[in-house]
Amino acid sequence: MTEIIQKKLNDSPAMRWTALVLIASMMFFGYMFVDVMSPIQALMESQRGWTPDVFGTYAASEYIVNVCGFLIIAGVILDKTGIRFTGELSASMMLIGAVIKFIGITEWFQTTAMADWLNSWWVSMPASAKMACFGFMIFGCGCEMAGTTVSKAIAKWFKGKEMALAMGLEMAIARVGVFAIFSISPIIADKMGSVVAPVAFCTVLLLIGLITYTVFTFMDKKLDSQTGVTAEESDPEEEFKFSDLGKILTSEAFWIVALLCVLYYSAIFPFQRYGANMLQCNLDGISAEEASNIFRWFPIGAAVITPFLGNFLDRKGKGATMLMCGALLLICCHLVFAFVLPETKSAVIAYSTIVLLGISFALVPAALWPSVPKIVDEKILGSAYCLIFWVQNIGLCFVPKLIGNILTSTNEDNPAVIAAKEAGADFIPYDYTVPLIVFAGFGVLALIIAIYLKAVDKKRGYGLELPNIK
Numbered sequence: 001m002t003e004i005i006q007k008k009l010n011d012s013p014a015m016r017w018t019a020l021v022l023i024a025s026m027m028f029f030g031y032m033f034v035d036v037m038s039p040i041q042a043l044m045e046s047q048r049g050w051t052p053d054v055f056g057t058y059a060a061s062e063y064i065v066n067v068c069g070f071l072i073i074a075g076v077i078l079d080k081t082g083i084r085f086t087g088e089l090s091a092s093m094m095l096i097g098a099v100i101k102f103i104g105i106t107e108w109f110q111t112t113a114m115a116d117w118l119n120s121w122w123v124s125m126p127a128s129a130k131m132a133c134f135g136f137m138i139f140g141c142g143c144e145m146a147g148t149t150v151s152k153a154i155a156k157w158f159k160g161k162e163m164a165l166a167m168g169l170e171m172a173i174a175r176v177g178v179f180a181i182f183s184i185s186p187i188i189a190d191k192m193g194s195v196v197a198p199v200a201f202c203t204v205l206l207l208i209g210l211i212t213y214t215v216f217t218f219m220d221k222k223l224d225s226q227t228g229v230t231a232e233e234s235d236p237e238e239e240f241k242f243s244d245l246g247k248i249l250t251s252e253a254f255w256i257v258a259l260l261c262v263l264y265y266s267a268i269f270p271f272q273r274y275g276a277n278m279l280q281c282n283l284d285g286i287s288a289e290e291a292s293n294i295f296r297w298f299p300i301g302a303a304v305i306t307p308f309l310g311n312f313l314d315r316k317g318k319g320a321t322m323l324m325c326g327a328l329l330l331i332c333c334h335l336v337f338a339f340v341l342p343e344t345k346s347a348v349i350a351y352s353t354i355v356l357l358g359i360s361f362a363l364v365p366a367a368l369w370p371s372v373p374k375i376v377d378e379k380i381l382g383s384a385y386c387l388i389f390w391v392q393n394i395g396l397c398f399v400p401k402l403i404g405n406i407l408t409s410t411n412e413d414n415p416a417v418i419a420a421k422e423a424g425a426d427f428i429p430y431d432y433t434v435p436l437i438v439f440a441g442f443g444v445l446a447l448i449i450a451i452y453l454k455a456v457d458k459k460r461g462y463g464l465e466l467p468n469i470k
């Protein structure tokens with residue numbers, strides 16, 4: 001008798017990598033939108049009156065609804081309804097949020113009665129900023145929900161295969177998106193003579209992201225039909241229950257990973273906002289543009305290295321060790337920025353530390369996200385990812401403000417800063433030592449947790465040090 005073994009869609013490398021490209025495109029466009037305004041802050045100030053303080057509020061608005069609990073709901077939605085519905089919902093929320101933000105900053109909107117009303121209260125925030133914040137809140141909910149959906153989708157399509165490589169590639173593609181938008185946003189704004197054009201451009205890209213994810217949902221439906229997963233056939237035992245949330249929140253491994261995540265990322269994403277300025281303050285006579293050019297190597301370096309580390313993790317394992325090395329590198333880099341760079345003012349040290357920080361930013365994400373399916377059940381994976389993002393978003397929302405306050409208060413008596421402010425200079429030579437020590441402190445705590453995670457893994461046998469490919 002001949003046995004017919006039906007190949008599933010994700011058994012075909014071409015199919016599963018096509019699925020990855022479709023999923024990753026949505027995140028690529030999402031990450032582009034997140035940073036579309038970052039390189040045109042000066043233009044936003046001159047064209048729409050957004051002061052640095054307004055920018056700070058705008059940046060925090062991305063996370064605020066998530067921190068207030070949206071991500072917990074998102075996890076339940078993801079585990080209850082699956083990756084197809086949640087992905088479509090998140091892509092649509094990103095698009096709707098982007099459209100609101102686009103409308104809010106248009107010339108036309110500033111002339112409306114609604115803008116007059118928005119300008120009549122909390123007057124330090126222009127109407128355009130209030131609308132942009134509202135849009136960015138909706139976008140932020142969609143983007144974070146999409147981030148977790150994508151992780152769950154990759155875990156489903158690449159389980160027992162190149163899972164870490166696929167997750168690494170997805171993150172690498174997203175980082176290239178950040179690099180790309182930092183380069184093209186000012187060009188588009190300059191060519192079109194308006195800050196609205198780059199936002200419009202990225203909004204259209206988000207629509208394309210929604211389309212690519214829709215194509216993926218057809219592939220995923222086909223995969224489910226091959227594996228016999230249909231709504232009618234699903235086993236009630238395997239279904240997500242609300243009590244599962246309690247199981248996650250009382251799991252020690254979950255808290256170790258969540259704390260490691262918030263501490264590590266709090267020393268990365270908030271630092272990214274100050275990095276270029278920190279370099280300009282520590283290297284004599286370089287312009288803001290030159291400093292940005294050095295700093296740009298940080299995400300792009302991480303993008304290049306992450307897939308290689310993902311591949312290493314798939315074949316050789318050593319995930320927990322990678323987390324420890326990444327945290328250790330992070331500490332060294334922030335300490336070099338704090339103590340060595342101001343003394344030497346050496347561009348070579350600046351470049352090499354940026355590259356090392358890029359390696360750290362590749363090591364930790366490449367090992368962290370593929371570890372989650374090893375410590376939690378597949379049916380609660382979506383909630384676990386969302387709860388980790390929730391804890392992480394609390395850090396991402398408040399740490400930039402904390403660092404901003406520390407920077408201001410530790411420079412109150414700095415003569416160079418006082419003189420520059422009195423002279424009305426464009427460039428204020430801040431001393432970044434204390435904020436950098438705080439970032440290094442986050443790294444120290446992350447390192448301690450990573451060491452503890454390795455010990456727990458050894459005791460409980462989660463397999464974090466084992467390869468993914470079976």
Ligand SMILES: NCCCC[C@H](NC(=O)[C@@H](N)CCCCN)C(=O)O
Pocket residue numbers: 034144147148150151170171174265269365369389392
């Ligand atoms: N499938 C994505 C895995 C997470 C990647 C991770 N992103 C995050 O942690 C986001 N919650 C925060 C992104 C903030 C961007 N402004 C990453 O390493 O990018």
